[in-house]
Amino acid sequence: xxxxxxxxxxxxxxALLAGTSFGIWMGLNPVAYSPSTYLEQQQNxxxxxxxxxxxxxxxxxxxxxxxxxxxxxxxxxxxxxxxAAACFASCIFISRFGNLPxxxxxxxxDGASLPDHWTTRRDRWWFLHKLRTIAELAGLVLVTWTxxxxxxxxxxxxx
Numbered sequence: 473x474x475x476x477x478x479x480x481x482x483x484x485x486x487a488l489l490a491g492t493s494f495g496i497w498m499g500l501n502p503v504a505y506s507p508s509t510y511l512e513q514q515q516n517x518x519x520x521x522x523x524x525x526x527x528x529x530x531x532x533x534x535x536x537x538x539x540x541x542x543x544x545x546x547x548x549x550x551x552x553x554x555x556a557a558a559c560f561a562s563c564i565f566i567s568r569f570g571n572l573p574x575x576x577x578x579x580x581x582d583g584a585s586l587p588d589h590w591t592t593r594r595d596r597w598w599f600l601h602k603l604r605t606i607a608e609l610a611g612l613v614l615v616t617w618t619x620x621x622x623x624x625x626x627x628x629x630x631x
Contacts, residue, residue, distance in 0.1 A: 559611035
């Protein structure tokens with residue numbers, strides 16, 4: 473795959489990934505929801521976005537790593553892209569070991585009788601979602617910065 477194609481795919485995928493997470497953060501703060509509204513919204517969110525978001529973050533991690541190795545002659549670009557890939561990989565771990573267990577539990581809940589600890593689980597999921605979004609946004613900044621502002625072939629320190 474050419475570097476230009478990898479750059480295009482990377483920007484498109486990371487924009488979809490970070491944009492979706494940022495939109496959820498800004499528009500769906502669950503604290504003000506009634507218990508039944510929260511459960512309905514959360515179950516819908518998980519069932520409609522979970523597979524797509526997992527696919528996007530895995531794809532972006534792999535594309536960013538591939539791009540880093542294709543541009544490794546520039547140490548600054550290489551390191552920035554590896555750091556971006558680490559940001560995306562951290563999202564995978566946050567999701568797998570933090571959000572996913574909570575989501576699986578929430579999918580079994582009934583709106584008529586939520587468990588006593590539902591607000592604790594809600595708040596933990598929300599914290600992890602914000603943490604994951606920050607990592608995605610950091611990765612977006614790094615990918616965009618390297619693609620727009622850094623030269624591909626010139627070593628660090630040369631203009």
